[in-house]
Amino acid sequence: METSGKILIVDDEIGIHRGVQRALEPQGYSIETATTIEEGLQKIRQAKFDLVLLDVMLPDGRGIDLVAPAHADDPNLVIVIITGYATVELAVDAIKQGAYDFIAKPFSADMLLLTVRQGMEKRQLLLEAQRLQAIEQEAALLTIEKESAEKLSEFKSTFTLMIAHELRSPVSAAQSLLRTLIHGLAGTVSEKQGEILTRIDARMDELMALINDLLDLASSKTLADEPSLTSMSLQAALQASIDRFCIQAEHKNITISYHIPETPLEILATPDSLERILGNLISNAIKYTLEGGSVEVSMQLVADEVEICVADSGIGIPQAALKKLGEEFYRAENAKQSGITGTGLGLSIVKQNIDYLRGRMQIHSVEGQGTTFRVYFPLAKT
Ligand SMILES: Nc1ncnc2c1ncn2[C@@H]1O[C@H](COP(=O)(O)OP(=O)(O)O)[C@@H](O)[C@H]1O
Ligand SMILES: [Mg+2]
Structure with missing residues (x-):
């Protein structure tokens, strides 16, 4: 009792x-x-x-x-x-x-009861005050922990940004020199040597992709807390991103079809953030789709949001991997096994930038059949 x-x-x-x-x-x-x-x-x-x-x-x-x-x-x-x-x-x-x-x-019994009741009320107040104090202390502790975690992550981003930036020029210089060799501009290259040099060039491409992704991720993380966004046409941004990857798709004999409405749709964004989001989604779609497959890009107004949909008929994403997508450096097993190279940073960049633009993303995928990424942005108020 x-x-x-x-x-x-x-x-x-x-x-x-x-x-x-x-x-x-x-x-x-x-x-x-x-x-x-x-x-x-x-x-x-x-x-x-x-x-x-x-x-x-x-x-x-x-x-x-x-x-x-x-x-x-x-x-x-x-x-x-x-x-x-x-x-x-x-x-x-x-x-x-x-x-x-x-x-x-x-x-008297009444007197005692009265005194005890008052004492008990005091006890309740003391206990409540103690409980509140404990909560306050815990909150203060959490704030301190949060601040130091933020500082650390900020430091990590700045550090990455610096390193990646420093790596870029020597790597790109080395790659130009390598290409001079490959193209025979520094003397004849035997077939065997040419093969090896081309393989080195491919690895340098991977290194460059990593450096670029690290730069993109670090600068996405160091975006200002308060977004300084301007109203931008999604049509133009989407068209530019598609154009950027057309050649890549052609090389793999992948057809890109797109449905972009005529009526202008504007959202609050920055050119960089939109390009990072759309570029990564479209390049992934092409990258993870086998020769002869297809990629469909569409855009439509759904209530007061713009939906951008990037769908492919590619290798798909295993169900178990879906919840880990977007973690830095995470790549699904089937992607790794397919021999397609990557950094596992693209979707982290996408996520950071979607957050920055106050948007959200949905992923639907069936392994072996294809993947659909849907991104929603609030329509800019005119
Ligand atoms: N369109 C897609 N089809 C299949 N898998 C995808 C697709 N997009 C992303 N993924 C999976 O998500 C992982 C992370 O993507 P991303 O961060 O862009 O890294 P990367 O492309 O460099 O591997 C990929 O390695 C792959 O496993
Ligand atoms: Mg990618």
């Missing part, structure tokens, strides 16, 4: 124990008793009490001497001093020491 509260009475008069029990137990309080300071302290340390009724004078000392050690055990313990007229001064001292109230002997 739920009790109204746990009370310990520390008094050497057994008559008082009885009286208190008779008055309080019918009200749902659970009462324990002690007759000395030592026994009282022992009980306080063993079990949680809400309130202690404490006699001023006890066989082994003054009740007041129990206040401090009891509060050391539980600072929210409410202590009510029982005093006779001769010992009122001691009771006042006890209150100075942290006791909550006192009740003078002889007292």
Whole structure:
């Protein structure tokens, strides 16, 4: 049964124990008793009490001497001093020491009940205050942790940005030199050498792709907290991204079809962020679709959002991999096994930029059949 509260009475008069029990137990309080300071302290340390009724004078000392050690055990313990007229001064001292109230002997059952009820209210307030304080402390701790995590991630982005930036020029210089060799501009190259050089060139392409993705990701993460977006035509951005990958699609004999409405649709964006989103989705669609497959790009107004849909007839994404997409460097098993190279950074870049534009993305895929990415952006208010 739920009790109204746990009370310990520390008094050497057994008559008082009885009286208190008779008055309080019918009200749902659970009462324990002690007759000395030592026994009282022992009980306080063993079990949680809400309130202690404490006699001023006890066989082994003054009740007041129990206040401090009891509060050391539980600072929210409410202590009510029982005093006779001769010992009122001691009771006042006890209150100075942290006791909550006192009740003078002889007292009526009603008087006791009233005092105990008030004491219990005090106890509830103290406990509530303690709970709130704990919550506040936890919140403060979380804020500190969040701030240091943000700082670390900011540092990581800046660091990546710097490294990738530094790597770009030597790698691109090395690649131009390599191409001079491949094209025979520095003397004749044997067939075998040409083959090896071409393979090096392909690996340099991968390295360049990694550097570019790292740069894109790091700069997407360091975008301002408050987006500085302007109203932009989605038609133009989409058309530009499709044009950029047309040749790649042609090489793989992939047909790109698209349905772009005539009516202008504008969203709040930056040219870079739109290009990163659309470029990565379209290049993935082409990359993960086998020779002779197809890619469909469409755009339409759905309620007050613009939906951009990039669908392919490619290798698809295993169900289990769907929830991990967008994690940095994550690539699905079937993509890795297909021999198609990649960094696993493209979708992280896409996600960062979609968040920045206050959009959202849905992925639908059937392994072996194809994948559809749908991105929704709020329409710019004109
Ligand atoms: N259109 C798609 N079809 C199949 N798998 C895809 C497609 N787009 C993305 N994926 C999967 O998501 C992973 C992460 O994509 P992304 O971040 O662009 O990295 P990357 O293309 O460099 O591997 C890919 O490795 C692949 O497993
Ligand atoms: Mg990609």
